[in-house]
Amino acid sequence: MASMNCHYYSFSLMRSVDINVIIPTPESDEQITNEETKKAYHYETGLPVLYLLHGAFGDYSSWVRYSNIERYAQKHCVAVVMASAANSFYQDMYRGDAYFTFFTEELPAFIGSVFPISKKREDTFVAGLSMGGYGAWFMALSKPEQYAKAASLSGALDLAMTYEGTKQGDMKGPFFWEQIFENPELISGSDADLLTLYDRCEAAGTIPELYYACGTEDFVYEMNLSVKRGLEERGANAVYEEGPGGHTWDFWDTxxxxVLQWMLPV
Known part of the structure; x- marks a missing residue:
């Protein structure tokens, strides 16, 4: 595969940014053994694309440094795009950067103009871990016309609960809530509340497919179960999986x- 680091100016963030982009290419076993010459990469029609989001404390390089995402992208013939969102929960911050606008508008426009990426909804996916798990669902449920599938791994899916947990000291996190939201006390039921967004998508008749997984030893496990109950009450068609593990790269790499098998079966 081709793995590239791009450095360019973002107008929505008003500064230069770094992103990592993985583009699958016929190579390795396919060339050496000559057994998979039937495999084609239709660059002219565009590759499916996964916007892959980091968690708190992370950045655009986290997935490449700590997982085998390059190998998995090659296997599933999917382009993968990774960018940084600081510790913003992927919001257009009240006092700070417009990360939601960057990730959902400017970044896709840049990627689509430079790389052989499909612009079709059915080929556009978003996934992430922890804070990025929330971010993936937040983006997809905020713009269901743009994303076909969204996946969360160990996601902080209940943002109001996350805020209360950090405020009470039960959870740790590098979040400056008053900079992200005008009034973080009003997150529940707002445009940042995932179940509220789901209800809007359901009313509009456009719901992205949802996947979420969490380790049974993870500190956000009970939060994921709470969201699971909320979705089940709504009759949501969301795929949930769990297994042994904590808030670790071993779990996320597995x-x-x-996630990729669910998004793009091979």
């Missing part, structure tokens, strides 16, 4: 493979 389950991103399940």
């Amino acid at each position: 389950y991103i493979q399940k």
